[in-house]
Amino acid sequence: MKTQNIQQKTSNDVVDLALDTFEKNKQAFIFVNTKRSAEKCAEDIAKKLHSTPACEFIAQRILKVLGSPTKQCKRLADCVKKGSAFHHSGLHNKQREIVEEEFRLGNIRFISSTPTLAAGISMPAFRAIIRDVQRYGKRGMEYIPVLEFLQMAGRAGRPEFDSFGEAIVVAKSDDEKEELEEKYLLGEPEDIYSKLAVEPVLRTYVLSLISAGFVNDFEKLNKFFSETFWAHQFKDVGELIRVMKRMKDLLIEWGFIQETEQKLKATYAGMRVAELYIDPLTAHEFVKGLLRAEEKISHLGILHLICNSLEMRPLLNVTTKDFEELQEKALQHDKEFLSLEPSEFEPEYETWLKALKTASMLNDWCEEISEDELLKKYNVRPGETRAKLNLADWLLYSLHELAKIEQKQNLLSQINRARLRLKYGIKEELIPLLKFRGIGRVKARKLFSKGIKDVADVKKAEFELLKNVVGEKLATKVKSQLGEKVVIQKKGFSSFEVTE
DNA sequence: GGACGGTGAAACTTCAGGTTGCCTC
């Protein structure tokens, strides 16, 4: 092993390593264990670098990604100006793309990231600097698996330019240095365990196997699973059969499969659940919620029901500060919840509250709260909001489909409206305006504030007025969607005629 | 004497990531 000396210029080892990399005219990834740390680290490095015109331009692009830049956007832009960036799941997709692209082009020299990047595509980093090898887990701080360490280390070195790369782990003491060497440099990677063993996955598989007609009795089901990697690792066939039986019985109890004369068959609901690809338990909870629902259900109630599912996890964390506020909210909206509140002393209570917090966040989004405020209030970053919204959309669709099966016609439109509001992040009052192609949350709000509140108002509105609010092109498009043809004349006068 | 600002230590607070589905006018 070769030894290199890195000049100590600051009190921060990582910054020193970055500066050394910079002097070598190379690029580096820095892996840390939290989003906060990633941002802080990028900032620390940026402080020691100078901005360049190219990077200033990239920073501008980053600021323009969201309608109104959030604190996080500004922070990222400030770092990027100097050629340093951070990268984690909370980043807006577009910003993530920009960061990756500019790193590949060599404009951005450093990316501090959570393990998001570890599994990513090949990028030209000469060094992979691994600052944190521990992460907060169930039992406090835990060492990350060797496999994951190797993933990160493997990011270093680009075959096109470098004949080698450097992976550097930062040890905080001599003792730790030995420990890390032992564990990661000389240690064996862990065995890969089959993920099939997790019950939600198992439930989903069992149902889809039966639904698709691959297996039609318990014996075949067991045979199928005994040939999987899971069974191979598990070895205990007796236990396997017991688990399978439990799954089967649950699915029957929930009404997703039927067993007649030893033959297994999916019910209509079961087939739909399998198609939707949601956890049968989630589907079961949805059905229970739907049956509990009265004539009218509240927006928050719907959101809470979907947030209380396994698919939505990880949910937002309930902090000590939130606790009382959430309890109060639970009390206020007591009648609205479709998944019943567990007793405070049960372990599910915390999850239930987390779901309430997540639902509140989504609800605020539908109340047109800005992303910056969501960050302040819930500590949820734009990228995470998007991820949750996607999930919520899928789950609401599933809920809608289940409501159809359960013949809850009266709830269908409420669920649909919730879905629409969530998708666009709008209050109820804007829904009519979204019927128009090209009109989203921003333009709809603009129209609304000018007194144009629904299709009829748009019909009545003068073209000039529409033009002033949403621009000529869009105004033309909107009018034409109403069957009105707009003839724009060169001199700036426009008229429109109706073609029914 | 009081307003203001800088500094550092102590007290809190919070903690990674990402795949699934449909078509609907």
Next chain:
DNA sequence: GAAGTTTCACCGTCC
């Protein structure tokens, strides 16, 4: 368990 952030006491300076 530890990094990062907030809070707060303390001190010096200026008016």
